[in-house]
Amino acid sequence: MSLMYSSVRQFAKMVRQIDAWLEKAAAHAKTKSFDSAVLLQSRLAPDQYPLVRQVQSACDSAKLGVARLAGKEAPKHPDTEQTLDELRARIKSCAEYLDTIKEADLAGAETRHVTLPWLEGKYILGSDYLVEMALPNFYFHVAHTYAILRHNGIDLGKRDYIGMMTTHDGK
């Protein structure tokens, strides 16, 4: 599997990790008898995105990153989620889109010229786009989602973040 394609699989894995965190958050809110929608508006600084927009942005940076690398049009999502369940549906839709991308869709992705709205008159090579923009931006929103949940007392640990790895028996 190419590093380009395994990165796409990793985007899909990580958005599903977020879903598991939100499931824990829903259970926590139920135990503590508070409206889980409160969490969606929680943020770490007044001029940072709240949880809902961190999750939307994680989904978007994954789907747009992959679509740009594959030269495809990503599905649109209108950012209207107001509950944890709606946010989890957004994640599901994003993960299912990522699952449609096959290794063959990424043939030539490393040398593709990627243009971005804010790079007027310039392009970035697909390989640089993945490493310098898509991955750091994706993990920015994933980690902020995690941090907001931890800041609000949701019981998550590094294993919830990293998830299962592809290991093999032997040395």
Add this chain to the structure above:
Amino acid sequence: MSLMYSSVRQFAKMVRQIDAWLEKAAAHAKTKSFDSAVLLQSRLAPDQYPLVRQVQSACDSAKLGVARLAGKEAPKHPDTEQTLDELRARIKSCAEYLDTIKEADLAGAETRHVTLPWLEGKYILGSDYLVEMALPNFYFHVAHTYAILRHNGIDLGKRDYIGMMTTHDGK
């Protein structure tokens, strides 16, 4: 440049981004007349690492990740930093180590069997280790460093996080 090697260059770039954030944090502390060492003990949840350990962990996940992929021994750092200046020296040392890794050092890194202390009797392929562990773990600590600084009022934005990208004129 292989995706493996450009990932190593990206580790070096991002730890230098952190250094620039800490420089802004030092200036902020001076303007507000507080001891910048207070920031080093700031955290987002009582059972999360404080800033100092987030930065140490970002440096370690970069240096250990790259060393494991290159089959080398990483330099040791004793985790004794107590000031912003000491933390910035740690970052400088880490970045300079990352700069010593050449593309040739990573020949065969994708298929290398990486063993980790907590993977008893198992190994993970270098390519999977990079994508599933080294990158997400590195960005976890980078983004938490950023989030703690933002939570404390340091004036940072997405451009400070992403930094310069390798763009080219044309389409």
